[in-house]
Amino acid sequence: MILTYYGHSCFLLETKGVKILFDPFITPNALADKIDVDSIEADYILITHGHEDHIADAVKIGKRTGALVISNYEVVTWLQKQGLKNCHPMNHGGTKEFEFGRLKYVNAVHSSSLPDGSYGGNPGGFVLIGEITLYHAGDTALTYDMKLLGDFFSIDVALLPIGDNFTMGVEDAIIASDFIQCNNIIGMHYDTFEVIKINKDAATFLFDNAMKALTLLDIGESIELVTD
Secondary structure (H helix, E strand, O other), rough: OOEEOOOOOOEEEEEOOOOEEEEEOOOOOHHOOOHHHHHHOOEEEEOOOOHHHHHHOOHHHHHHHEEEEEEHHHHHHHHHOOOOOEEEEOOOOOOEEOOOEEEEEEEEOOOOOOOOOOEOOOOOOEEEEEOEEEEEEEOOOOOOOOOHHHHHOOOOOOEEEEEEEEEEOOHHHHHHHHHHHEEEEEEOOOOOOHOOOHHHHHHHHHHOOOOOOOEEOOOOEEEEEEEE
């Protein structure tokens, strides 16, 4: 499995011969100005919630690639109105089998509206159970619901927001990693805007001190995901 970081909360996961794009926000992100959006291929696009910094390039990429777009019911309905035909709605607690494995839409504590201000439903995250089990938390505060993920799944890698202000910060992300029983954390939702800039050295130190691994990828960087 190969994971590529496109900035903010956007990742491309290559697994079982398919490409899964999470939360495509690239074109408006000044830090990702060297990424060619038109070269990104996707078989699936997974969207955690409706905010522009998670959905901005979804329609463009979805129309070009024909990818199946998966999100909550309200986001999917809005995307269909923007011209996307290939969509699959989910909602909290629901699980669906796809060619890459099982996908569960789980709780996130945040807000959600679409770029035009319309209602975006409730925000969420995804647990993908395939070659490995990966958790993309979306935008969320630290929540006790995360303990359920640790109880029911053996999560190998977790993509957690660490930028604070709009989501949990580094300290809460460390607690979240305890709740989900996963020590292999990849940080997201940081540095994109002034208000969520972090001290990377300090963040890494805090994770190291908690006996956990925090990976902070450069935009455009790819890594191989393996189990312990």
